[in-house]
Amino acid sequence: xxxxxxxxxxxxxxxxxxxxxxxxxxxxxxxxxxxxxxxxxxxxxxxxxxxxxxxxxxxxxxxxxxxxxxxxxxxxxxxxxxxxxxxxxxxxxxxxxxxxxxxxxxxxxxxxxxxxxxxxxxxxxxxxxxxxxxxxxxxxxxxxxxxxxxxxxxxxxxxxxxxxxxxxxxxxxxxxxxxxxxxxxxxxxxxxxxxxxxxxxxxxxxxxxxxxxxxxxxxxxxxxxxxxxxxxxxxxxxxxxxxxxxxxxxxxxxxxxxxxxxxxxxxxxxxxxxxxxxxxxxxxxxxxxxxxxxxxxxxxxxxxxxxxxxxxxxxxxxxxxxxxxxxxxxxxxxxxxxxxxxxxxxxxxxxxxxxxxx
Amino acid sequence: xxxxxxxxxxxxxxxxxxxxxxxxxxxxxxxxxxxxxxxxxxxxxxxxxxxxxxxxxxxxxxxxxxxxxxxxxxxxxxxxxxxxxxxxxxxxxxxxxxxxxxxxxxxxxxxxxxxxxx
Numbered sequence: 001x002x003x004x005x006x007x008x009x010x011x012x013x014x015x016x017x018x019x020x021x022x023x024x025x026x027x028x029x030x031x032x033x034x035x036x037x038x039x040x041x042x043x044x045x046x047x048x049x050x051x052x053x054x055x056x057x058x059x060x061x062x063x064x065x066x067x068x069x070x071x072x073x074x075x076x077x078x079x080x081x082x083x084x085x086x087x088x089x090x091x092x093x094x095x096x097x098x099x100x101x102x103x104x105x106x107x108x109x110x111x112x113x114x115x116x117x118x119x120x121x122x123x124x125x126x127x128x129x130x131x132x133x134x135x136x137x138x139x140x141x142x143x144x145x146x147x148x149x150x151x152x153x154x155x156x157x158x159x160x161x162x163x164x165x166x167x168x169x170x171x172x173x174x175x176x177x178x179x180x181x182x183x184x185x186x187x188x189x190x191x192x193x194x195x196x197x198x199x200x201x202x203x204x205x206x207x208x209x210x211x212x213x214x215x216x217x218x219x220x221x222x223x224x225x226x227x228x229x230x231x232x233x234x235x236x237x238x239x240x241x242x243x244x245x246x247x248x249x250x251x252x253x254x255x256x257x258x259x260x261x262x263x264x265x266x267x268x269x270x271x272x273x274x275x276x277x278x279x280x281x282x283x284x285x286x287x288x289x290x291x292x293x294x295x296x297x298x299x300x301x302x303x304x305x306x307x308x309x310x311x312x313x314x315x316x317x318x319x320x321x322x323x324x325x326x327x328x329x330x331x332x333x334x335x336x337x338x339x340x341x342x343x344x345x346x347x348x349x350x351x352x353x354x355x356x357x358x
Numbered sequence: 359x360x361x362x363x364x365x366x367x368x369x370x371x372x373x374x375x376x377x378x379x380x381x382x383x384x385x386x387x388x389x390x391x392x393x394x395x396x397x398x399x400x401x402x403x404x405x406x407x408x409x410x411x412x413x414x415x416x417x418x419x420x421x422x423x424x425x426x427x428x429x430x431x432x433x434x435x436x437x438x439x440x441x442x443x444x445x446x447x448x449x450x451x452x453x454x455x456x457x458x459x460x461x462x463x464x465x466x467x468x469x470x471x472x473x474x475x476x
Contacts, residue, residue, distance in 0.1 A: 055412035058435050129375065143391040149435050157436065158389070 017353035078293030106298035155280025214300025407438035
């Protein structure tokens with residue numbers, strides 16, 4: 001019998017960014033999924049070779065519209081490593097504070113999208129309403145909502161005063177109170193559990209075989225969080241990786257909700273431990289050499305390869321983003337599932353396709 | 359069932375969450391990056407800002423004393439403000455108001471359109 005092919009097209013109301021999956025169907029069950037990416041390719045890695053290495057910070061920030069701060073943090077840490085620059089401690093703490101606030105914002109966005117994925121629009125509005133408070137804090141402290149341009153080679157461009165810290169802590173309290181009200185909906189609600197428990201199962205062996213990263217791996221029992229290696233100011237903070245063993249969409253939601261609470265706690269710890277001092281050092285010269293810089297983004301581990309040849313233009317910049325590593329897991333989870341579950345399974349990896357194709 | 363009624367009655371008497379624009383206007387924060395402004399009397403047309411701009415939004419000509427900003431390309435990254443030797447560039451926290459034609463913002467010292475916001 002001839003099989004039907006349904007295009008889960010590049011434009012879909014559920015997807016935040018365009019990704020095409022051609023679903024080969026057998027009546028109501030998916031047999032195979034054939035992906036096609038390339039709808040948002042902008043050639044940013046090539047553009048980084050034509051610009052000054054200081055101007056490339058602004059290019060790298062614009063790779064993604066959600067995890068933008070962590071991209072520039074990874075790039076700047078790589079260049080500082082090549083040139084042997086040691087930045088002041090206060091700058092490391094400021095980076096961690098802004099990075100964790102960006103992580104909270106990204107996870108709240110994910111929770112809204114997954115709620116919209118199974119049609120629960122009012123929960124989507126609730127989570128994004130709280131996300132607006134985080135974006136207001138970002139605008140109050142840096143000037144912009146998501147793409148904040150706070151990193152530069154050698155430290156930070158802006159400092160925060162006690163007034164800013166008080167505003168951040170007040171927002172953290174408000175977010176924590178609101179999150180405690182509606183995380184029960186994601187975890188205990190009967191209809192939500194019908195749509196997420198048992199859907200999109202990924203076992204621990206699959207995680208190791210497909211090299212999944214981030215909350216995808218941690219929800220199947222693989223206890224690996226790159227922040228445990230203690231880069232930047234994380235060595236002064238006290239936390240454990242958040243691990244669940246369910247392996248399905250429900251477990252991934254729980255991991256991300258618990259990570260949001262953990263990030264709120266990390267912001268409070270960092271603000272209480274931040275030392276006084278300078279926020280940047282003068283940097284002279286041009287980078288020569290190669291380095292690999294890794295960082296834990298909200299979606300997983302991102303790897304930056306930077307090669308400089310002694311001039312002010314870089315030789316090569318290569319970015320491996322976490323969604324690029326997680327897309328093969330969709331191709332493992334989709335066969336055997338029903339057609340209405342396809343949007344939930346695709347959204348559960350938290351796809352950021354504009355990161356995947358720079 | 360009872361929790362549903364308490365939620366409904368609580369929401370019935372609450373103020374709307376959204377801002378009642380245009381009665382209530384959102385005031386920008388102090389650090390908001392709105393638009394670039396140049397105090398043209400102090401400018402020496404050296405061209406450093408045009409060289410540093412990552413988005414190629416500035417055009418400066420020393421011989422003809424010409425300074426032009428393409429406001430559609432500007433990403434308000436603050437690089438030109440940091441590198442300007444005369445410190446005549448600032449980023450204000452008011453965003454540009456909407457216009458009726460797609461023109462490039464030309465900075466001339468005599469027109470009132472380009473007066474510095476306070």
